[in-house]
Amino acid sequence: MKKRIIPIFVPHQGCPHDCIFCNQKKITGVSTNVTSLDVKNIIEEYLPTIDKDAQIEIAFFGGSFTAIDIDIQKSLLSVAKEYVDKGLIQDIRMSTRPDCIDEGILNMLKEYKVSIIELGVQSLDETVLVDSIRGHNADVVSQSAKLIQNSGIKLGLQMMVGLPSDSEYKCIKTAKKFIELNPECVRIYPTLVVKETGLEKLLDENEYKPFTLDESIKIVKKLLALFYVNNINVIRVGLQATDDIQVGKAVVAGPYHPAFRELVESEMIRDYLDYIIRKNKVTSNILINCNKKNISKIIGNKKSNSVYMKNKLGVTLKTQEDDINIDKLEIILDNENIIAINMKDMYKDLYNIYNL
Incomplete structure (x- = not known):
């Protein structure tokens, strides 16, 4: 309701x-x-x-x-x-x-x-x-x-x-x-x-x-x-x-x-993607299928997350609008490895990443 x-x-x-x-x-x-x-x-x-x-x-x-x-x-x-x-x-x-x-x-x-x-x-x-x-x-x-x-x-x-x-x-x-x-x-x-x-x-x-x-x-x-x-x-x-x-x-x-909250949540997504890229040794690109409401958070304010991925990790970040639940992401690494995750699991990983 x-x-x-x-x-x-x-x-x-x-x-x-x-x-x-x-x-x-x-x-x-x-x-x-x-x-x-x-x-x-x-x-x-x-x-x-x-x-x-x-x-x-x-x-x-x-x-x-x-x-x-x-x-x-x-x-x-x-x-x-x-x-x-x-x-x-x-x-x-x-x-x-x-x-x-x-x-x-x-x-x-x-x-x-x-x-x-x-x-x-x-x-x-x-x-x-x-x-x-x-x-x-x-x-x-x-x-x-x-x-x-x-x-x-x-x-x-x-x-x-x-x-x-x-x-x-x-x-x-x-x-x-x-x-x-x-x-x-x-x-x-x-x-x-x-x-x-x-x-x-x-x-x-x-x-x-x-x-x-x-x-x-x-x-x-x-x-x-x-x-x-x-x-x-x-x-x-x-x-x-x-x-x-x-x-x-x-x-x-x-x-x-x-848009303070969006800046915060965008950086959380960036931290998670950084973790995924390093963990899976991604070398080329990362594509995220997501609800259209999440695209701006994933790309980052003024494309900050895309710039970070390219400059810091040498990886191209792309998004694709999908009819997917707003609480879910489908992450495709180097065009082959697929990780489907819901936001709650992402927060659990971030909890550990931040040493909380």
Whole structure:
């Protein structure tokens, strides 16, 4: 069944904590200018555009939903619940901080039919949490995650790569701890330096250096291999492109790319093909029959994978569109040896290649 999301952005007029990467200004009282009427209007605008056989989800994005004034939470959720009760909407999702969850909040959210809560964890390394001014430690995350799962609500976790004091080792360690918490889904974001944040100040003072795009790709491909092998759904990699999310506008530095996930997955395919070519002593060419949706990932951004194969390995890389399942590849080596593989097996091999 197709899944469709009705996004409702709930920006805060203040937040319970000022993280170093965020530019929300703290004021007295935590509120939002989004009203129940806004929620209703957004839902009504989206519904006619969605196929009747789709599974529809209302998703409250934009901040720490459970940190908003409780009466406002109830007001916004009451509208969403009406559509669930009518059978027009199947799920209600929200994101929040790990230290803004307790049993009382969860009981209220269950009354309003909330089915998925994503925790903005960012990192489970204590030094990274302190240097990012997160305002809580790693234990709070595990406690909140267990409370959510015990309540019957599905758990999602979000992590950031490249925060102050971060490293590849710390990112991988965080991912492994995520796996232990067994979330329903995960999101991975490279850290970007946004205007008017503590991170921009550190950057200006040469006390913070963002990960480069290449560094971020090399780390995130290992995180994806970890999550995929452990059957955890990664629902987003990289920030969604908007008018503001561009270097030179709201973003002043950092590894931003509008197709970040494709860059990561393309390099994973390149690493796997490199392994196959060396293992099988390919000397001439490699032809891949694949679903048309995979062709750009196999060839690489600006043909980077093709160039790599030719320059580094002396092998010509070709693709051929086939009516093949998107999760499968048929690899023909030197016009004779055929390897049929599904993506899951490829991830298992990458898990070993990356020494995870």
